[in-house]
Amino acid sequence: MLDALSTPKQGLAASQAPVRKILQQCRNAFWFAFGLTFVIDMLSVTPLLYMMSAYDRVLSSRSGVTLVSLTLVVIAFYVFWSALEWIRARLMVRLSLRIDWDLAADVFDASFRRYVGRKNVNVHQLLGDLLSLRQFFTGQPALALMDAPFALIFIFIGAIFHPYLAIFAAAASLLMVVVSYLTVKVTSPILKEANDANAEASRVAAESLRHAESTLALGMLGAVRNRWYAQHRHFLTNQVNASEATGLMGGFSGFLQKALPSLQMALGVFLAMENLITGGMIMVASMLISKSVSPIQKLMGCWKEIIQARQAYERLNELLAHDQQATNTMQLPAPTGRVDVADAAAVPPGHNKAVVSGIHFALQPGQVLAVVGPSAAGKSSLVKLLLGVWKPAVGSVRLDGVEISEWSHDEVGPLVGYVPQEIAFFEGTVAENIARLGEVDPEKVVHAAQLIGMHDAILTFPKGYDTPLGETGFALSGGQRQRIAIARAIYGMPKYVVMDEPNSNLDEVGENALIDTVQALKANGSTVVLTTHRPRLIGTVDMMLVLKAGQQVAFGTAQDMFEAMRRLQSVPSAATASDAPAGEGAAASAPIPVTNAQPALVAVAGGAA
The missing domain is CATH 3.40.50.300 (P-loop containing nucleotide triphosphate hydrolases)
Structure with a gap:
């Protein structure tokens, strides 16, 4: 999951990536959450096994005791399953709070310092990036990334039933991965540009509100609106392009989602007709494809949030890594004013x-x-x-x-x-x-x-x-x-x-x-x-x-400067100086102590006069 947030174009080594350092400090908790996800995904096989047992054993034996016992066992597994999901959710909330606690003050300070240095920086976006990163870990995107590797579990179960089922599930999962990759490859740059344009439009709007009174009084509302709308239109254009590209790839993935379960069932029926699997396995086989492809579908559904979290991660790393921190680590005495x-x-x-x-x-x-x-x-x-x-x-x-x-x-x-x-x-x-x-x-x-x-x-x-x-x-x-x-x-x-x-x-x-x-x-x-x-x-x-x-x-001292001003005021004007003998003019100007300050001192002298 950490690798999903990190990208080569980020250009920051691990030692220079402050956010990555915080995430690495939490790696034990992430591994624990990953282990819980593995157990939860293993427990998700419970409905499949229950269905297969009910069809192949209970219906054939018509034993009520077997049905009740099997149902009670399944209910116990469901309770354990729900408890693990609750623990994992609590753990992810604690992790997100730890990240916020460790980064919030630094991000706030760095945002202000960046704004002082570069006036076009959107401080609201930088502060919002921390919220996006925290929501990423508490929501479905992080869980979808954790679930993705365990699609192999259901492919393995299919192999237990029959190799053909495993091959079909693996091919379907690979096809969905390729479609998802192409979707990301096409839409990610467009979405990034759209998000940047939206942030810039928000910054322009916020800046305009700071000067609302002058804007209305001077009749500048139309010009200000046009500047904002230029950025807003750029955002809309890129968002539409991204939506159209996503819709094209999404249409193809939607076709696969509808067709693959039916094809899987057809394969299961064929294998049952050949007496290679049981009738109960047919129902399980129809669900295997959904289970193996489901993590990929979750990734596609959360991909916009994942992209936003990755961009927030990159911006926060860049902000904190390049923030000008004080070089003095030891507190110095209070200044005396020298x-x-x-x-x-x-x-x-x-x-x-x-x-x-x-x-x-x-x-x-x-x-x-x-x-x-x-x-x-x-x-x-x-x-x-x-x-x-x-x-x-x-x-x-x-x-x-x-x-x-x-x-x-x-x-x-x-x-x-x-x-x-x-x-x-x-x-x-x-x-x-x-x-x-x-x-x-x-x-x-x-x-x-x-x-x-x-x-x-x-x-x-x-x-x-x-x-x-x-x-x-x-x-x-x-x-x-x-x-x-x-x-x-x-x-x-x-x-x-x-x-x-x-x-x-x-x-x-x-x-x-x-x-x-x-x-x-x-x-x-x-x-x-x-x-x-x-x-x-x-x-x-x-x-x-x-x-x-x-x-x-x-x-120089104020006394010397005022003396220079008085002497400058006593210098004859250009017209008078041209009528005076050269020696007198030279004698008049010679005593001025700060000759290179004459133009500015004349202005000051004029104000003082």
Whole structure:
């Protein structure tokens, strides 16, 4: 059964296949279930023997005692048979739960990491694959695979009656196997493509629902529907093709299922006419063909589920085998906030061109860095590097000497703070969201809310800190969302905080609260990195880094950068400089300390002015 799930095109060695490892750990239980299946299939001969005995012995002797005794024995066998089937069903349920328990957390984590790295990944499908695999082991598909080898039992019984019966049953089984193989060969690629298209259509629909309000407001429903329907039509086309191919092969197999029992009975009657078998054996012979072909028929009936389980098995193996696991197995001390970036470059997942490169700076605990620059300069991409969400294509980004992209986020994540540009909250209360869905420490929650000036506002919510948030929760204004996101970032006063445009939706009161928060973090010894266009926030920082077109053009203390800005503002305009003597122009521009930062600093200086 394990081999039925594994295929050569999977391309993963056993040592690199996490799901296969789990299944191999359960191999003793699988062998036990396989042994139970053997006993159950042996017991399935009971009705045949009962029928043959009733025809050949009871009818000829007309003995009621023999009939009653034979019937009681058969009933006892039936009870034992049913008990074994119940034990096997319970065992398979336990096996499926063991697989789910061992894989669910890893699949969930890997799906999220894969989604961060590749935005077109269907997380719902990956999580659904685990359900498909579990249902495979608890349903008929796994039992059909176990039953298939025991078709030989009934062929052997036919050989006991007469070799011709065995030969006929073997030929019929082989013919059904060939038909089943051709059906799989034709339909499997089409079904896989149809399933992938259906998953993509579901992903497009789910993504569209996230932007439902903008879609309706901007009249984009038709365009969104067309994008979804293109994928849905691709799915329907492949599904129809697969159904037609299955129907063609299924028609032929249906003919065989109807014709073979009658042909088997005809052969039995012929052998009885030749006095080679008894009359009771004729009835048994007619049932032998059904018993020998039945496992193949079960396989054909469950083949769609088997294909889906195999595809789920392959996807889960690929997901878990290629998941970027943390290289540090030993828990490291909490970070103090020392940041070292050495010639780092960022390449977005799925692309081959760097959007940020040549980043080189260092920060000590307690320093505040402002990352400035025009739009599309690469500030948000740099933020992803600094948080370890993106792994540097070249260079390194280290927090306390550890490459942050290789530091387990489960370990370091609770110890850092992050405010994204696109703010979203989970289904939960205000307190739970501020506490990052972990154990709520009321003192830390209130302290974080007070720092950003949201405590009094939260108390006015319908249920205060217990007010539900999320898609169906309490509607917040843009400024409230941003300030609660900042409270979430500073919960527990982490030593390393990164904020991407934290004041984009804040009014003057909110901006003053943010400045107080940054100063409190600095006093706490926390390292703070923030991107901003607002001059007021720039005035609270220690260091400044200027980006332009994805390149670092300047880095230094805020005082030096502001001095450079003032000197740039004092440089004569192009028209004035052309009228001035060459020596004066040279003298005016010579004192500027950061000449390669002039274009970006002019933009910053213009904003500050």
